[in-house]
Amino acid sequence: MKITRGVVITEPGSTALEETGSWRTFRPEIRYEKCIRCMICWNYCPEPAIEKKPGENYPVANPKLIKMEVPVINYKYCKGCGICVNECPTKAIDFVREEK
């Protein structure tokens, strides 16, 4: 093994190597045709396991929104807490049981 002196960890954000997505029993799935791209889900994700991505190639609830970024769930980290499902104002996120 390799240790550092004084228990110092010099690699910032290295928990990103641990894929907490394996904790999930339910998975949230965004239905982009209902998504108004308000980013409330991105605001509240505790991991965070939601990333902002360019939205041109995603289905859109209202064509006026096409240029806006979309929230994309990173399933490597999503623990399936369901906060996004609960807070989404248009109920655009399904909560589906994980099939293992």
Add this chain to the structure above:
Amino acid sequence: MVMMMLKGNEATAYAAKVAKVQVIPAYPITPSTLFPEKVSELIANGEMKAEFIPVESEHSALSAAIGAAATGARTMTATASQGLALMHEVLFIASGMRLPIVMAIGNRALSAPVNIWAEQQDTIAQRDSGWLQFYAENNQEALDLTLIAFRVAEDERVLLPAMMGMDAFVLTHTMEPVDVPDDKLVEKFLGPPKPKYPILDPTKPATFGAFVFPEHYMEFRYSQFVAMEHSKKVIDEAFNEFKELFGREYKKVTGFMNEDAEILLVTMGSMTGTAREAVRKLREKGEKVGLIKLTVFRPFPKEELIEITKNAKIIAVVDRNISVGFAGAIFTELAASYNNIKEKPKIIDFILGLGGRDIRLEDYYEIYNKAKESLNKEVKEINWINVDEEAVYEVEGPL
């Protein structure tokens, strides 16, 4: 170099000044109170440029010291007795985090009963904490050993905190002539306060004080153990460099009239002065007695002690501390050091001077006589000197 009449506390404050210590968080406690007072005074009159934090407890003093040292500042504090005891958990943390904090301790008895006078139990009780421990015989040593403590603690091969003990009132409050070294020379000795370890720095984010599982903890603890072993060599180097620059010689273990001694006294701290006088007087009468003075207690100078005591018949250890339930610490560790050695002197423990009771010439004569007696007959392994044993047996029942 400037000769000044200084109390022990002032000597350590001047050490902080010439070492250009940058952060001093401190809380007052007898007998160390004069340290933060002197620091505040030196800063107020412009003689010292340091950030003084008048914290609200000793626990916070050492905690703030950790924050400051982790940010890369040269940091020092001072306390005693109850204050040091209050810091107990933080002592282990400071050592585990490998931060070169220096602390001056006015060696004082621990409650209960409440007592403000000289005893070494307070620092002895912290000997497991992973701190280096130096003990001063006089105020010059108090100043010098503080500087040496920084030199060793900050060395890349060590990076462990260090405490320097000086006896309450006998040293802390008594004026002695002290040579205060020139700060340019001190800078040559210590180097500028540039940390040789990772620090809290927004340009290089790092995490300090993570939570460690069984698969890693032991390696960290062994790491400290190895560093403390390395410090043995670094201490000798520091002593040599100090002698070159400042002309005063220090050794982990110093002998006095010990070459052909049959009986050796082992002392630590201010009691050594009286012991030296007792040895001189006994030698005048033809007694073959000598004195061994301990300056470093952690790391325990096992090798040096064995080398210097192995030819004596009796070693009389003077412990100004007691681990209730067993014995004094120096006795215990010396006896353990001799454990695997076949031919060894008899080692006897003498408990004296607790709660500031004076250690007098006549006490040393009593110790010597008991030690001499033991050549021909069995004596108690642990002897309490100048204590009214009858008064105690009346209450507790006899041993």
Add this chain to the structure above:
Amino acid sequence: MNFENQEFFAPGHRACAGCAAPIIVKWVLKLAGPNTIVVNATGCLEVFSTPYPHTSWRLPWIHVAFENASAVASGIDAALKAQGKREGVNIIVFGGDGGTSDIGLQSLSGMAERGHDILYVMYDNEAYMNTGIQRSSSTPFGAWTTTSQVGPFNILGKNEFKKPIAEIMAAHKIPYVATVNPAFLSDMKMKIAKALEIKGPKFIHAISSCTTGWRHDPSKTIEIMRLATETGIFPLWEIENGDFSKMRLTYIPKQRKPVEEYFKPQGRFRHLFQDTEKIKEIQKMVDEWWAKFENKN
């Protein structure tokens, strides 16, 4: 500079699914930016974010012990000053209710009294959650915890009131004290940004719901915290320089929801429903607080 799209707190940490603490942390850090040093008291946040050899922190971070985060931060403040590097660096302390309101109160009070330029954020999950849901001074009246267990000889759970830690800190006359709720995100962001602009000690009391200890569905975290404020149980206010007469309520619900609505989804309050008198008592206490403070506004 706007850092809101940067993540200074990495995923992969071991917080319970649905924990509110990382939500609070990520927003504080987004508003503080990279020129920040974080001090953390022992507790859930410290443990789940730094399992050696990994760390979630993308900023310099230090943890020492449970009760001394404010003292450690004071040392960092002094060191940066001594090195001439203090300008522009945020020092932020995160502590739970245990490490702040109980064992940490002394060092927090000392730091505030000495006037260090430090932002203290208390994430209040209302018990010693990291060691398994034991009561703290911040546990609300009537809540079950493992050390305020409910039974025929103790029907209420916790019999004592929630220690008003934010008011205690305001009484120190520090420049800024505020209560925040992640469910009221723009209010929370406004207050944190404001605090970061002020020099001196600042204290933010953030409600932080705990799915494990409050016994609720993890998906309801934000919803339940929203109810805390909408029922008037966790009011959102600011006090500057200890002037209670100028306390500003930053959110006044038009019609406060009955406290029952906050208690219903939480298992830790289940026993209150066996004796509705207790719920009436709590409603009265909340109404009285509002009567007093609404007049001020």
